[in-house]
Amino acid sequence: MHADPQTLQAYLEHELPSHAEKEIEQHLAQCEQCHDALALLQQDEERFHTAILAISPREEVIPDPHQALARLRQHQAQTLRQAEPSLKTSPKPSWFETLRQSILWAGPVFSAAIVMLVLWRGPFVTSPQIKPQKPLAGDRMKNGTPFAIAMFAHKQQRPASSLSYAKTQVLRDGQQLSPGDLLQFILRLPHTTHCLILSINQKREVFVYLPLEQERSLELTAGEHLYPNSNSMELDDTLGQERFFIFFSKHPLPVKTIKRRVRDALTMHATPKTLQPPEGPWLVQSFWIWKKQ
């Protein structure tokens, strides 16, 4: 019996449960007709993504959110003034007023943004672009925020085997690394937390670093953990940009779903460098590396 096109589509988008995925794979291996049908769907799928890319704005034309927020505040202030006749302001402010308003709003907005970054970064964070996700109501982490420090060592050096950082360095956003270089993570957890670490490269391949060969995220107790604690993870040969996500959650996270969400998120972004973490009831730390020979 042949697979119907919708099942093939679900297979393409990694939406099938794992047992159904295996069944389809076995069927595809021996059925030329379904194999060809899948190839056609894949072609359509690629055409759709290329089409969406063609109508997406180039990243550099997207206005700076801080300036856009300042403009919105300015607009709100103007609307408020117009609604309050007692203020007797002219409907159209002079260029001086406009400039003054921009500065008035831009100042607090920028400082608030900087404060937010500083508050979230903590003293040892991996990157200036770490972007915490707001957990859903009722799932807020209490008593502090967990965070991770990524460490690396070049392939010639042995990684630290305990919490001694003598031969490793703290990874920065956009860090240049090579295949064979070694990675380790320090996870600082104020309370018991489910953790999941994965990365996605330019080929949209997702690699799970933590947990290994398990279907759900790893539950770690409060305190400091070095992961992996007795050896290290070695970077593979795929060159180019690669983005890492470190998920923290109060509840177990299904690895397959998170992988799919990260892969889906990359569909609409040009590169792992610009990729935003998927939203959900978790906190995410994120950074990217540049793998070169």
Added chain:
Amino acid sequence: MPPAISVFEQHFLEHYAHVYRTLYRVLGDAQESEDLAQEVFLRLHDTLQKEEVNHPKAWLTQVAVRTALNSIRGRTRRIHRHDQAAKHTQSETTQQTEIALSVRKVLFEALPDQQAHLLMLHAAGLLYEEIADLLGLQRSSMSQLLFRAKRAFASAYQEDRDL
């Protein structure tokens, strides 16, 4: 004490680029996308005064797609809009602009609104569950609709490119 950043400002800074991208895909016009992005966030601001928005990204995407589609539906001279859009993307090659025009023509003129809407939510990276939730559909019927919409787009686009 440093000034606290409000929930609204947090949503704004986090999702502004996403909202802009979503609007631009439909409109193809930088200035209009910026104006409508402001409108979308003003709506979020008003909504937050009354209720909590649990999934801000999905909420914003839905409002952005509706706003953009309403905006192009309100125009009688769509060709004129496409001409304008072409001027805004002068830095792109003629071929890139041509492809973009053809994609928009198929998505927003050849396909029915419901299909264009679905495809834009999908293109914005929302999950099947999130889209089904937004549109008040069962997940299975939503995936069936999305499947049909993708096929409809693929064949209409192929036809348009062959002409």
